[in-house]
Amino acid sequence: MTRSEVRRRLALAWWQQLALTLAPLFVLNLLFGAGQQTGVLTMPLFIAGVASMFVSLPLFSTYKRALVATEKALDTPDEHDAWLELARVRRTAFLGAGLPAWIAAFAVFAGLEAIPLILLALSSVVLLYLYRIPRQLG
Template sequence: MTRAQVRRRLALEWWRHLGVALAPLFILNLLFGADQQTGLLTMPLFIAGLAAMFVSLPLFSAYKRALVATEKALDTADEHDAWLNLARVRRPGLLGASLPAWIAALAVFAGLEAIPLILLAISSIVQLYLYRIPPQLG
């Protein structure tokens, strides 16, 4: 598999994961968000969504180390293994970055307002954006 094919596959995986991260929030909000009244769990769920952003910190550090290792392995015999390791390390990071949006999807049932839902979704999008493969790596 060539480097361009690996990059394309990782880019498609990123787009798929972005859809998986945001789809539950949009679908649940569309189906159940209109008639919800504000409940007691709205603030704790919003705070949990904000705290979930910090789950991604150690995962992102591991991803950065894998990126550096992949860059060093370019045009060597270890390049294939470095790409595999990068993909392996990136998956948990993508899941951790998706947590705020998934918590926001649960908060729809508690009646969380639109602005906090949007903020949690945007925080997931920003974190997921950090896990894109940089153009310098190719």
């Protein structure tokens, strides 16, 4: 597999992860978000969603190390293994980046309002954006 094919697959995986991260929030909000109930858990769930962004800190540093290792391995016999390791590390980091949106999807049942839901979804999008493959790589 050529380097451009690997980059294309990783880009496609990013878009798929973006859809998988935001889809539960949109679907649950569409189905169950019409009620105007105000739950006791709304503020704790919002705080948990914001705090879950910090899960990405160690995952991002691991991802950056994998990026550097992949860049060093370009045009060497270890390039294939470096791309595989980068993809593995990135899949794990995607889970941490999706946590705020998934907590927001759960918070729909507690009656979390639209603005906090949007903020949590945007925080997941921003965190996922950090895990795009830079153009300089390859």
